[in-house]
Amino acid sequence: MINLDLKITVNPELYNKNPDSSELGRKIITHSIELINEIGFEKFTFKKLSEKINSPESSVYRYFKNKHTLLIYLTSWYWSWTSYKIALTTLNIKSAEEKLRNTIDILTKPILIDNSFSYVNEVLLNKIIITESLKAYHSVDVDIENKKGYFKTYKDVVNRVSNLILEIKPNFEYAHMLVTTVIEGVQQQRYYSEHLPSLTDSKKNKDSISNFYTKLVFNFLEQ
Amino acid sequence: MINLDLKITVNPELYNKNPDSSELGRKIITHSIELINEIGFEKFTFKKLSEKINSPESSVYRYFKNKHTLLIYLTSWYWSWTSYKIALTTLNIKSAEEKLRNTIDILTKPILIDNSFSYVNEVLLNKIIITESLKAYHSVDVDIENKKGYFKTYKDVVNRVSNLILEIKPNFEYAHMLVTTVIEGVQQQRYYSEHLPSLTDSKKNKDSISNFYTKLVFNFLEQ
DNA sequence: CAAATATAATAGTAATACTATCATTTATGC
DNA sequence: GCATAAATGATAGTATTACTATTATATTTG
Numbered sequence: 001m002i003n004l005d006l007k008i009t010v011n012p013e014l015y016n017k018n019p020d021s022s023e024l025g026r027k028i029i030t031h032s033i034e035l036i037n038e039i040g041f042e043k044f045t046f047k048k049l050s051e052k053i054n055s056p057e058s059s060v061y062r063y064f065k066n067k068h069t070l071l072i073y074l075t076s077w078y079w080s081w082t083s084y085k086i087a088l089t090t091l092n093i094k095s096a097e098e099k100l101r102n103t104i105d106i107l108t109k110p111i112l113i114d115n116s117f118s119y120v121n122e123v124l125l126n127k128i129i130i131t132e133s134l135k136a137y138h139s140v141d142v143d144i145e146n147k148k149g150y151f152k153t154y155k156d157v158v159n160r161v162s163n164l165i166l167e168i169k170p171n172f173e174y175a176h177m178l179v180t181t182v183i184e185g186v187q188q189q190r191y192y193s194e195h196l197p198s199l200t201d202s203k204k205n206k207d208s209i210s211n212f213y214t215k216l217v218f219n220f221l222e223q
Numbered sequence: 224m225i226n227l228d229l230k231i232t233v234n235p236e237l238y239n240k241n242p243d244s245s246e247l248g249r250k251i252i253t254h255s256i257e258l259i260n261e262i263g264f265e266k267f268t269f270k271k272l273s274e275k276i277n278s279p280e281s282s283v284y285r286y287f288k289n290k291h292t293l294l295i296y297l298t299s300w301y302w303s304w305t306s307y308k309i310a311l312t313t314l315n316i317k318s319a320e321e322k323l324r325n326t327i328d329i330l331t332k333p334i335l336i337d338n339s340f341s342y343v344n345e346v347l348l349n350k351i352i353i354t355e356s357l358k359a360y361h362s363v364d365v366d367i368e369n370k371k372g373y374f375k376t377y378k379d380v381v382n383r384v385s386n387l388i389l390e391i392k393p394n395f396e397y398a399h400m401l402v403t404t405v406i407e408g409v410q411q412q413r414y415y416s417e418h419l420p421s422l423t424d425s426k427k428n429k430d431s432i433s434n435f436y437t438k439l440v441f442n443f444l445e446q
Numbered sequence: 447c448a449a450a451t452a453t454a455a456t457a458g459t460a461a462t463a464c465t466a467t468c469a470t471t472t473a474t475g476c
Numbered sequence: 477g478c479a480t481a482a483a484t485g486a487t488a489g490t491a492t493t494a495c496t497a498t499t500a501t502a503t504t505t506g
Binding site for chain 2: 452455
Binding site for chain 2: 043132134137155159177191192198199208215220
């Protein structure tokens with residue numbers, strides 16, 4: 001696979017020093033993703049991370065202000081990557097409906113393979129998105145952080161998909177709502193199917209989550 | 224208004240001592256709800272709460288093991304209350320569709336008045352549900368906590384609504400998914416409309432969130 | 447009014463979330 | 477190849493958090 005890293009950019013305000021710029025920085029990202037998956041975001045600390053990477057805690061702080069900002073960095077990276085995947089899958093396609101279908105596939109189908117083109121394990125990162133990403137923007141500081149552009153890459157994805165919907169149905173008044181409902185719904189259902197199965201119906205069928213949300217979108221648009 | 228408190232029950236495993244059983248306990252609930260709203264769940268501590276209620280920190284610990292369990296208690300209370308409201312609104316109604324319509328109204332329309340029948344301010348509690356409740360079940364301990372029945376009242380609501388859907392469309396295979404998509408979608412949109420407006424379309428119209436999710440459900444069922 | 451129960455007052459501890467300082471490597475420019 | 481800068485390591489320290497424990501004082505109840 002080609003090196004997609006070049007395309008993935010994250011708001012520089014999210015870090016003190018760009019983790020992409022050094023060995024240690026990349027180590028911090030790789031092992032953060034692992035450690036957050038292992039022990040959960042609440043129990044994750046820079047102390048524990050620094051022990052895992054055999055570097056002092058203070059070195060981690062040289063890259064990130066705190067674990068909250070690191071989490072926003074990781075989610076930003078994920079949505080920037082997703083945005084890029086959407087761009088690729090819609091490239092050279094004429095039909096608006098086909099573009100939307102491809103995009104919804106990207107948003108709703110599970111991420112099963114680690115492309116391994118870099119220090120980011122996308123499968124594990126996706127698990128963090130499912131389990132922890134809500135915590136990134138559910139904080140008292142959302143408004144300030146939003147002004148700083150911390151959530152831009154997610155907004156870009158939502159806008160991109162909303163625009164595809166508006167291509168199909170120009171006066172549709174719920175484009176953003178429909179898109180965020182699908183994106184976060186998918187994550188929610190994946191979480192439920194693993195931890196609170198009685199809240200979902202997805203065990204029955206492997207692709208049921210993707211099928212459900214695909215139907216949801218096209219049913220609504222056909223109305 | 225009649226005293227609805229009698230109907231609202233919360234799993235006793237969620238507290239050390241029932242906060243409903245004493246003046247201090249009720250004070251803890253009332254002021255927790257206020258304080259979490261003021262400073263957010265992350266910055267909320269039992270120390271700060273104890274200062275607010277002029278009681279020692281150790282007294283708070285006599286009621287709740289930790290702030291995480293308190294949050295689950297609060298969300299449990301909320302869903303138990305919601306379940307009761309659904310029961311009331313569907314009582315003596317024959318038409319399955321009307322029952323579902325009423326229920327969806329309860330789930331999607333904003334909670335604007337504080338019934339003030341007790342020490343719980345439902346308007347503020349609803350804000351906590353919108354902003355913080357995801358943190359209640361997105362933790363490493365979900366599976367253990369789920370086994371203990373910590374999330375029962377929420378599951379009851381989801382089941383109740385799913386059953387209404389199945390009354391209308393008996394072989395519908397996505398009942399739970401549709402219900403959780405709506406319930407959490409509503410909360411999500413309310414949060415966005417306040418903090419990340421570009422992710423929603425709800426500013427334009429006061430009732431757009433409720434309208435959108437109502438359409439979503441009935442469009443899907445008519446298919 | 448005695449006994450039980452609840453609350454208050456106080457202290458203490460390990461872990462968390464940082465900040466600061468200085469020594470040692472490692473990279474880069476001339 | 478060496479001086480200089482930049483990055484990292486080693487170490488220390490501090491306020492806050494998340495509790496647990498103990499004893500004294502109220503308050504309730506039988």
